[in-house]
Amino acid sequence: xxxxxxxxxxxxxxxxxxxxxxxxxxxxxxxxxxxxxxxxxxxxxxxxxxxxxxxxxxxxxxxxxxxxxxxxxxxxxxxxxxxxxxxxxxxxxxxxxxxxxxxxxxxxxxxxxxxxxxxxxxxxxxxxxxxxxxxxxxxxxxxxxxxxxxxxxxxxxxxxxxxxxxxxxxxxxxxxxxxxxxxxxxxxxxxxxxxxxxxxxxxxxxxxxxxxxxxxxxxxxxxxxxxxxxxxxxxxxxxxxxxxxxxxxxxxxxxxxxxxxxxxxxxxxxxxxxxxxxxxxxxxxxxx
Amino acid sequence: xxxxxxxxxxxxxxxxxxxxxxxxxxxxxxxxxxxxxxxxxxxxxxxxxxxxxxxxxxxxxxxxxxxxxxxxxxxxxxxxxxxxxxxxxxxxxxxxxxxxxxxxxxxxxxxxxxxxxxxxxxxxxxxxxxxxxxxxxxxxxxxxxxxxxxxxxxxxxxxxxxxxxxxxxxxxxxxxxxxxxxxxxxxxxxxxxxxxxxxxxxxxxxxxxxxxxxxxxxxxxxxxxxxxxxxxxxxxxxxxxxxxxxxxxxxxxxxxxxxxxxxxxxxxxxxxxxxxxxxxxxxxxxxxxxx
Ligand code: SF4
Ligand code: SF4
Ligand code: SF4
Ligand code: SF4
Numbered sequence: 143x144x145x146x147x148x149x150x151x152x153x154x155x156x157x158x159x160x161x162x163x164x165x166x167x168x169x170x171x172x173x174x175x176x177x178x179x180x181x182x183x184x185x186x187x188x189x190x191x192x193x194x195x196x197x198x199x200x201x202x203x204x205x206x207x208x209x210x211x212x213x214x215x216x217x218x219x220x221x222x223x224x225x226x227x228x229x230x231x232x233x234x235x236x237x238x239x240x241x242x243x244x245x246x247x248x249x250x251x252x253x254x255x256x257x258x259x260x261x262x263x264x265x266x267x268x269x270x271x272x273x274x275x276x277x278x279x280x281x282x283x284x285x286x287x288x289x290x291x292x293x294x295x296x297x298x299x300x301x302x303x304x305x306x307x308x309x310x311x312x313x314x315x316x317x318x319x320x321x322x323x324x325x326x327x328x329x330x331x332x333x334x335x336x337x338x339x340x341x342x343x344x345x346x347x348x349x350x351x352x353x354x355x356x357x358x359x360x361x362x363x364x365x366x367x368x369x370x371x372x373x374x375x376x377x378x379x380x381x382x383x384x385x386x387x388x389x390x391x392x393x394x395x396x397x398x399x400x401x402x403x404x405x406x407x408x409x410x411x412x413x414x415x416x417x418x419x420x421x422x423x424x425x426x427x428x429x430x
Numbered sequence: 431x432x433x434x435x436x437x438x439x440x441x442x443x444x445x446x447x448x449x450x451x452x453x454x455x456x457x458x459x460x461x462x463x464x465x466x467x468x469x470x471x472x473x474x475x476x477x478x479x480x481x482x483x484x485x486x487x488x489x490x491x492x493x494x495x496x497x498x499x500x501x502x503x504x505x506x507x508x509x510x511x512x513x514x515x516x517x518x519x520x521x522x523x524x525x526x527x528x529x530x531x532x533x534x535x536x537x538x539x540x541x542x543x544x545x546x547x548x549x550x551x552x553x554x555x556x557x558x559x560x561x562x563x564x565x566x567x568x569x570x571x572x573x574x575x576x577x578x579x580x581x582x583x584x585x586x587x588x589x590x591x592x593x594x595x596x597x598x599x600x601x602x603x604x605x606x607x608x609x610x611x612x613x614x615x616x617x618x619x620x621x622x623x624x625x626x627x628x629x630x631x632x633x634x635x636x637x638x639x640x641x642x643x644x645x646x647x648x649x650x651x652x653x654x655x656x657x658x659x660x661x662x663x664x665x666x667x668x669x670x671x672x673x674x675x676x677x678x679x680x681x682x683x684x685x686x687x688x689x690x691x692x693x694x695x696x697x698x699x700x701x702x703x704x705x706x707x708x709x710x711x712x713x714x715x716x717x718x719x720x721x
Contacts, residue, residue, distance in 0.1 A: 153440060339469075343469045398627055
């Protein structure tokens, strides 16, 4: 089963939930946690594990070979992303803008714009007993998160069998990178805070999940602050609330030190148990 | 005219609450731009009237017209994003996979593919409760190009500020380190980094500062919830000294952030001991630094 942990906005406790849930589950079964928040991968700060493997990740971009170029301008014309530009008698490529569609390269009549690999980030594979952890990190200055997310998902699919539970820590928001992470999973957990900001962003995330026709549930973090708007909304919409993680300064402090919380705060463990029970019912019932 | 961009790298640091407070303090002198279009929340505090709204189009999406398509399969062969598949004998485009590169339309022998321009959201010019103007946007579901929408919001704010002779533009910047934040930062006179003393806060601060540094921008930092972890807080201060980043202030962990938000107010409007003054002092300090 594949689960994505997502949130409409950042800072709602998505990473806290991902790492604690994964570590707790891994006390009893094999679990893969993959941090796909490639712009700001944070899960690794909470997981003590041994590095098994690391590799550079590349995307394909065109490279101009001056000699045979006829300066016909076709490359510039076909690039929808303005990533190849003709400047006088030169063709310039802006790799950070390139989406890797191959149009310029394959349509170049002089065959002088071959696609070459360019580094966009790093992938690390770590392990601690039953917990496998895959972290992907986008290089600074690289503007496209989606290609790295795709390659990281492929890495997970290749290295782990289907019957192992895979948890994806998704980027925040509802734009392309989030769609990329959530579109192929079996279930999405949306993490939110019981505040007006939390509710506003949750509604957008819910609309997105409905659009993708994904089954999903909500976990309320910092339960006790704000108001009951989120709970009333979920009730009204018939959205399952899987757990309510209490607001507790102790949790914020442990988080700030990069520590797991579920062993220190019993209420958190109880709430995680509720999520795990929900997930196993899902699994038995067969996920659509 | 000066442009102040507030960013945080990671979410949940109180960035929007602080930005809205500056907007409130700046009153009629500022145009506000909410560039966090993915999670645009500032309107919940500043109550814009959504007076003018416009659809925003950016990027393309391929569409195959079945009447012209001969099912030759060329488009599916060249598409690098596996966006074209055959369903019931017909070639069709999966809108969620299509990157809008336009390659298929260029090579289709029968001109059966049309590039539709994509509506990626809506942007607004509003009057807010301070009497000033705010430019903001709503990104469509699953839409790409938030970088372009961000640029649109910023450019409109700039245009309005120039036309009306405002002194400041205050920008609530996007999270992360990708296109949207790059668009948020372009043209900034000063960057305010809002962080919190946690290992992930420090990690993301360093990462996003690399970007700020790359663009050669002047920056200052507010450490929110500084008393949550004194040790990391000191590490952040050391980092600020090392990089020559102005340390604007430390704010304590305070439920007032949430209380004010729940009342639809900025922190400086709601009564709270000390916090209000600290934010007001920070705003003065920022103004002094850039003028
Ligand atoms: S398409 Fe090829 S030949 Fe034409 S300008 Fe571009 S690189 Fe040169
Ligand atoms: S591969 Fe596509 S996106 Fe990249 S430069 Fe060429 S045409 Fe542009
Ligand atoms: S290339 Fe054109 S004609 Fe051929 S399958 Fe695609 S849409 Fe149809
Ligand atoms: S526009 Fe590009 S991504 Fe979309 S279907 Fe055509 S070739 Fe594929």
